[in-house]
Amino acid sequence: MNDEPVERVRILTPSGMLGAGWDESTIERGLELGIDVITIDGGSTDSGPHYLGSATPKTTAKAVARDLRSLLRAAARADVPLIVGSCGTSGTDAGVDWVAGIAAEVMVEEGLDLTVARIYSEQNAADLKDSLDAGRVHPLPPLGELRAETLESCTHIVGMMGHEPIVEALRAGAQVVLAGRATDTAVAAAYPLMKGMPAGPTWHAAKIVECGGQATTNPRAGGVYAVVDADGFTIEPLDPGAACTPTVVAAHMLYETVNPFRMREPAGTLDVEHATYVALDHRTVRVEGSRFHQADQHTVKLEGARITGYETLSFTAVRDPIILADIDAWADLMCTLIRRRVDQTLRLADHEYAFDLRLYGHNGVLDDLEPESGPPREVGVMLLVNAPDQATATAVAKVANPLMLHLPTPAMGYLPSLAFASSPAEVERGAAYEFVLNHVVDTVTPSSMFRTRIGEPTSA
Numbered sequence: 001m002n003d004e005p006v007e008r009v010r011i012l013t014p015s016g017m018l019g020a021g022w023d024e025s026t027i028e029r030g031l032e033l034g035i036d037v038i039t040i041d042g043g044s045t046d047s048g049p050h051y052l053g054s055a056t057p058k059t060t061a062k063a064v065a066r067d068l069r070s071l072l073r074a075a076a077r078a079d080v081p082l083i084v085g086s087c088g089t090s091g092t093d094a095g096v097d098w099v100a101g102i103a104a105e106v107m108v109e110e111g112l113d114l115t116v117a118r119i120y121s122e123q124n125a126a127d128l129k130d131s132l133d134a135g136r137v138h139p140l141p142p143l144g145e146l147r148a149e150t151l152e153s154c155t156h157i158v159g160m161m162g163h164e165p166i167v168e169a170l171r172a173g174a175q176v177v178l179a180g181r182a183t184d185t186a187v188a189a190a191y192p193l194m195k196g197m198p199a200g201p202t203w204h205a206a207k208i209v210e211c212g213g214q215a216t217t218n219p220r221a222g223g224v225y226a227v228v229d230a231d232g233f234t235i236e237p238l239d240p241g242a243a244c245t246p247t248v249v250a251a252h253m254l255y256e257t258v259n260p261f262r263m264r265e266p267a268g269t270l271d272v273e274h275a276t277y278v279a280l281d282h283r284t285v286r287v288e289g290s291r292f293h294q295a296d297q298h299t300v301k302l303e304g305a306r307i308t309g310y311e312t313l314s315f316t317a318v319r320d321p322i323i324l325a326d327i328d329a330w331a332d333l334m335c336t337l338i339r340r341r342v343d344q345t346l347r348l349a350d351h352e353y354a355f356d357l358r359l360y361g362h363n364g365v366l367d368d369l370e371p372e373s374g375p376p377r378e379v380g381v382m383l384l385v386n387a388p389d390q391a392t393a394t395a396v397a398k399v400a401n402p403l404m405l406h407l408p409t410p411a412m413g414y415l416p417s418l419a420f421a422s423s424p425a426e427v428e429r430g431a432a433y434e435f436v437l438n439h440v441v442d443t444v445t446p447s448s449m450f451r452t453r454i455g456e457p458t459s460a
Contacts, residue, residue: 005196007229010036011188012074014223014238016211018042018067018084018099019059026222026238027074033225037191038075038082040067041184041210042099043089045303045435052090053155053305053433059089061102068099069106072176076112081170083177083187090303091158091181093122100178114176117169120451121158121180123302125151128441136442140301143438150436154304157437161300162266164446166190172454180450181303183265184210192228199292203270205233207263208252208287215252218242232288234280244285246277266446268295298446304437309354309386311429312393315421316404318379322412325375327362330409334381337407338400345399346392353387353396381418390428397426 012030014022018040043051047058057064075082088095096118107114129148131137137146151157158181167190169177179187188206193199205226208215212223221239235244253272254260261273275289323330335357342348360380363370383400387393404425406415443449 006036009192009195009197009228010034011192011205011209011226011228012038012223012238013188013209013212013226014038014040014071015067016041016214017044017059018087019057019063020212021063021067022070022222023239024070027070029238029240030223030225031074031078035078035080035225036195037080038071038078039188039191039209040071040084040212041086041187042084043086043091043095044184045090047089049305049433049435051088052092052158052303052435053307054431055088055090055092055094055156057089057095057098061098064099065102065106068103069110072103072106072112072114073110075176076114081175081177081191083166083179083190085166085179085182085184085187087178087180090156091121091160091179092156093120093180096120096178096180103176103178115174115455116176116178117172117174117452117454118456119161119165119169119177119179120453121161121182121449123157123159123449125154125157128157128302131441137302138299138440138442140438140440146437146439150306151304153306154436155306155433157302157304159300159302159441159449160266161450162186162298162446163190163193164267165450165452167194168447169452169454170194172452174454185263185265185270188226197228198230199268199294200270200290201228201230201232201287203263203265203292204272204275204287204290205235207270208235208249211252211255213237213239213242214255215249216242216244217248232286232290234284234286236284240283243283246279246285249285249287250275250277266298266300266443269293298443299440300443300449302437302439302441303435305433306436307431308434309388309432310390310393311432312385312390312397313427313429314383314385314397314400314404314425315427316381316425317419317421318381318416319377319419320416321375323409323416324362324377324379326409327359327376327379330407331357331359331381333409334400334403334407337403338383338396341399341403342396346395348392348396353385353392355383355385355396355400358382358384380421386432390430394426394428401425
């Protein structure tokens with residue numbers, strides 16, 4: 001692909017995530033305005049470690065196919081590249097191939113012939129141990145030094161790529177880039193950087209468009225349209241009924257960042273401390289003054305997940321006013337009796353299982369930070385049991401079953417009847433995962449940890 005510098009780059013970002021859907025009229029509006037690239041994120045860690053640990057997507061194939069059909073048609077019609085990052089939610093190799101397979105089917109159905117690049121970001125524990133031994137792996141807070149055993153315990157590890165592997169794929173002729181785990185911003189920054197746009201405005205624009213319509217007054221209305229040039233960028237919603245304002249655009253730098261003025265990327269740090277946000281009209285904002293400080297050492301952040309055990313869930317609801325008058329004491333009694341009965345019936349020591357009792361409707365979300373006081377009207381009681389195997393987790397939940405249905409307070413002269421949410425009451429959730437890596441690797445080159453395949457056939 002020709003990467004000669006241009007005066008501006010026009011970016012269409014239809015949504016914050018592939019599979020979320022949008023009104024096709026917003027894509028048409030973007031095409032009418034004129035575009036140079038279509039970018040969209042395919043996932044994140046927002047929904048927890050399960051998707052990385054199990055290498056499964058959170059979206060359905062039909063939803064991804066629907067969105068890819070819209071974007072592949074638009075990319076072919078405008079003759080511009082389509083870039084998707086963090087394919088399959090977590091960016092594993094399986095996730096990239098899953099999205100690539102769906103894209104291949106859609107292109108056959110639509111009669112499209114586009115060159116597809118797959119960029120794999122999954123990492124091998126053995127290679128990472130070599131980097132660890134060489135002193136090239138460093139922890140990010142709050143974690144400490146990485147141990148080799150932690151790498152070996154992970155079911156899947158991905159490296160979070162910057163823009164460089166995407167640029168290389170575009171230069172090699174890719175019209176569709178399906179990337180593994182990538183920073184949300186790298187997906188939108190790659191093409192403008194390749195075309196010579198300055199790093200400050202490019203990375204800032206990429207940060208603002210990453211979640212589509214979230215940087216507008218109506219996030220549900222669709223995506224955004226950004227134009228990056230030598231001095232800054234402009235941004236507006238794709239939906240004519242929504243608006244970008246200086247406040248909502250500036251506020252997006254607060255989203256998922258430790259510092260609202262600085263954000264680290266593999267290649268360096270975006271600095272927006274002196275950026276200005278000016279309304280050009282009632283729905284378009286102009287941003288200038290963004291800077292990018294190149295790092296002395298390029299780094300790639302690691303994400304890894306491992307199995308912590310197997311979970312069984314049980315859920316009941318309490319409406320009894322006597323129980324609700326002191327629900328905390330009732331919950332403490334429940335926990336005490338569960339441990340006692342598990343010891344009596346299953347003969348399990350405390351370290352052989354664990355459980356959590358959560359009271360939704362009473363501190364279930366904020367716990368001790370909950371500002372409200374007074375008894376609730378009704379409470380959902382969720383018992384979540386974790387054990388080394390599914391059978392043990394379910395056995396503990398079954399021991400707790402009579403208590404979850406009929407446990408009275410000491411002052412009650414009768415057995416209350418509570419309400420299970422399902423039958424059977426015990427729901428086996430399978431393997432549970434946890435994130436265990438929050439470390440960066442000093443790279444040899446920006447693309448050395450990633451593998452790219454271009455134009456090779458892929459089946460769904």
